[in-house]
Amino acid sequence: MQSITVHYPASFPLPGMPEGGQVLAIGDFDGFHLGHREVIRRAVESAGRLRLPAAIMTFHPHPREVLGQSKYVRHITPLREKLELFAEAGVDVAYIMNFDTSFSQISPSQFVEELLVKLQVSTVVVGFDFRFGHNVSGDPDILCELAAGRFAVEVVRPYHMDGVKVSSTLIRDHLERGDVARVEHLLGRRYSLSGKVVHGAARGRQIGFPTANIELDGPYVVPMNGVYAIRLEWSGQAYYGVMNIGTKPTFEDAAQRSLEAHLFDFGHTIYGESVKLELLSYIRPERKFASIDELIAQIANDVITAKERIGYSAQKTANPLMNGLS
Structure with missing residues (x-):
């Protein structure tokens, strides 16, 4: 898939723009949920029927972020991940429209005359609530x-x-409640976060549960604080574990939230490595424990709960990437 960043006002034809028409789906598509997938599916289907390229126009940053709604500074699917999903859905060209205050001032007529007509679109596909x-x-x-x-x-x-x-x-609301199972249902895939493993305080190792500290590589909507069963992808392999999202109140009640994953039957050193986390199930809320021993006992119970929920066995770890549990 080809990606083309567009700044308004734009000079046409754009470098790399298809000639002779295209079918264009338009929307922000944050989350790329089942409703968004239907819009894209219709565009790809129409493009195939007309023998034209299937294209998409999305906006970055999120329009509501530019217009002052701070909730939208974080995304269900940051741009990089969104583009990957577009490509998987069969899109040939993605136009990334730079959304700034200048672009926000154009009229509907200008949007059509100065963008859609000049893109030589044959068909435009939008959702019912497109504005x-x-x-x-x-x-x-x-x-x-x-x-x-x-x-x-x-x-x-x-x-x-x-x-x-x-x-x-709706998906943001469910994430704020930690309901990752419902989010998976609405997305048609597991909710995932990507980032890099960084050094932490090594407290997990000291208490017998070594953890990978994850620094996210995008402005994700992070689910409610708590403990989750997870699937981690690294270097072409899938591993399972538990992850705490929160402020580590038993130790310090940090000002910033952190993500710490303990992986089952895992013996690798992965500092500096890029990983992808899929959230499988919410286990419990984060809480402050009266003692380290109480925390250790609870983590052991979390591990048991997670393994039961995902049907974990040692064979399931260090296997080539798979769509689900085997």
């Missing part, structure tokens, strides 16, 4: 009016699961 233009004054109906005689517009209806509309806001 564009200054003060989010454009919607799918206005897009259809502005597109008349120029390009087709497909509007994808809301995607419901168990009677509830799937949305990025």
Whole structure:
């Protein structure tokens, strides 16, 4: 997949832009949940039928972040991960629209005239709640009016699961409650975080449960503080364990949250290595223990609980990457 960053106002044709038309899906797509997947699926399907490239336009930073909503400084899927998911979904070209205050001022008509028409789109695919233009004054109906005689517009209806509309806001709410099982259901995949293993205080090793301290490589929405069963990918292998997200109140009640993963049957040194964490199950909230011995006993119980929930056996670790548990 080709990625093209676009700054407004742009000069056309853009370097690397397909000639002769394209089918374009538009949206922020934070989380790339099942509703987003349906929009992309429709675009890829239409592109195949028309024998045109399947393209996507997304916005970075998140529009709501630029417009002052601090909640959106963190993302369910940071840009790098989002682009990987687009490629896996069959997208040929990704336009990353630089969203700044200048771009936020353009009218719906300018958006169509100065971007979509000049991109030579054949079809545009958007979700039912797509908004564009200054003060989010454009919607799918206005897009259809502005597109008349120029390009087709497909509007994808809301995607419901168990009677509830799937949305990025809903997923954020579940992450804030630590409900990673529900998040997996809404995303159609496990929620994951990526980062690098860094040195910590080595307290885990001192109490018999060595941990990998993870420094995230993107502005992720991190789930509620607590202990989780996890799957960790490193160097083409999958490992399982438990991870604490929080401030380590038994030791110091740190000002910043940290992620510390204890892996089962793991003997490697991985400082400086990049890893991917999948959150499998929420086990318990983080708490302050009266003594180190009490903490050790609880971690041992957490390990037992995690192994039971994921059906863990020693054979499951150090196996080549797999989609799920074998």
